[in-house]
Amino acid sequence: MRQSLGFFLLLTLCNLCTQPASAQQNHEWSEVAPGVHAVLQPGAQRFDDSNSVVLIGDEDVLVVDAQASADQVRALLAKLREMTNNPVRALVNTHWHGDHTQGNSLYVEAFGEQLEIVAHTSVLEDIPGRAKPALDEQIDTWQEAIEAAEERLKAGVDEEGAPMNKEEKKDLERRLERSRKRVDDWRQQRWALPTRTFGDRLLLQQGSRTIELLHLPGHTRGDVVLFLPAEKVLVTGDLLDDLPYGGHGYPRQWIRSLRRLRELDFDTIIPGHGAVRRGREHLDLVLAMFESIVGQVDAAIENGDDLETTKQKVNLETFRQQLAGDDASATSAFESFIPATIERAYLEAKGELPD
Numbered sequence: 317m318r319q320s321l322g323f324f325l326l327l328t329l330c331n332l333c334t335q336p337a338s339a340q341q342n343h344e345w346s347e348v349a350p351g352v353h354a355v356l357q358p359g360a361q362r363f364d365d366s367n368s369v370v371l372i373g374d375e376d377v378l379v380v381d382a383q384a385s386a387d388q389v390r391a392l393l394a395k396l397r398e399m400t401n402n403p404v405r406a407l408v409n410t411h412w413h414g415d416h417t418q419g420n421s422l423y424v425e426a427f428g429e430q431l432e433i434v435a436h437t438s439v440l441e442d443i444p445g446r447a448k449p450a451l452d453e454q455i456d457t458w459q460e461a462i463e464a465a466e467e468r469l470k471a472g473v474d475e476e477g478a479p480m481n482k483e484e485k486k487d488l489e490r491r492l493e494r495s496r497k498r499v500d501d502w503r504q505q506r507w508a509l510p511t512r513t514f515g516d517r518l519l520l521q522q523g524s525r526t527i528e529l530l531h532l533p534g535h536t537r538g539d540v541v542l543f544l545p546a547e548k549v550l551v552t553g554d555l556l557d558d559l560p561y562g563g564h565g566y567p568r569q570w571i572r573s574l575r576r577l578r579e580l581d582f583d584t585i586i587p588g589h590g591a592v593r594r595g596r597e598h599l600d601l602v603l604a605m606f607e608s609i610v611g612q613v614d615a616a617i618e619n620g621d622d623l624e625t626t627k628q629k630v631n632l633e634t635f636r637q638q639l640a641g642d643d644a645s646a647t648s649a650f651e652s653f654i655p656a657t658i659e660r661a662y663l664e665a666k667g668e669l670p671d
């Protein structure tokens with residue numbers, strides 16, 4: 317797998333190869349404070365696309381993260397229309413990754429000129445410079461995987477070359493159909509850029525609700541966290557989610573940002589992927605894992621180890637057990653996300669990490 321690709325590809329590509337051909341499920345909505353709705357991807361889909369957060373005010377609506385799947389965005393907007401006639405006036409992108417920004421244009425379509433897309437300044441550059449090329453690469457990779465699967469279907473054999481039975485063939489056909497539709501959707505992708513950007517901090521007011529936007533990089537260079545001081549809610553994007561994807565991350569900066577989160581007076585975390593969390597336990601666990609990674613990498617460098625040796629030496633077994641446990645998709649996420657973080661921590665220590 318090419319290193320530059322995000323988790324979105326890593327896991328959705330796995331779907332074509334290994335996951336059962338179940339249809340996409342609806343969001344799970346939960347109101348964590350009055351007017352503050354977490355719109356979560358169902359558990360099995362939690363690494364495929366991002367969560368959103370909907371803040372309903374007296375006159376308008378603010379949404380955090382656009383998601384990638386056009387069908388899911390349309391479903392979210394249909395449900396929102398049942399709840400309120402107030403228009404969405406602000407859409408915040410917590411960072412540039414496609415599963416948080418690809419749906420932007422659907423919001424522009426629905427709410428027009430009056431919609432502001434809010435993000436850190438770097439996102440303006442990173443949607444065309446990083447998200448778009450990543451999606452183009454993803455389309456090529458998926459197209460190749462689809463063609464390979466079509467060949468296998470024709471020959472009637474699975475990936476190991478063993479003959480498929482009727483049920484397996486049907487399942488592969490269903491997955492192929494869904495994958496072709498996804499690639500078609502991606503080919504029609506239209507990008508919409510932020511219209512309001514900021515540097516360190518931005519304060520928004522929605523009626524009586526105060527919303528503080530903080531630039532806290534780590535997962536990417538442009539991560540934004542939303543803090544609702546009265547509701548004691550944090551919306552963390554992928555700076556703190558179920559399992560941190562480190563492929564575009566800055567581990568030492570990530571640690572500093574997670575430490576900043578600890579100083580905020582919150583009770584509830586709505587992450588970019590995974591379930592709503594109460595309290596600080598998950599934050600402390602993820603922070604401890606990053607500290608452990610950086611500590612072990614520094615010790616390996618001190619010892620003169622090269623990158624490969626370092627990757628093999630770093631032991632995160634206790635964190636794997638606590639973060640992934642027996643959950644198959646979490647385990648596969650852990651195994652694809654964490655080596656990238658170790659590599660980035662190594663390059664960062666050597667001063668070789670690209671911006």
Ligand SMILES: [Zn+2]
Binds near residue numbers: 411413554
């Ligand atoms: Zn992300």
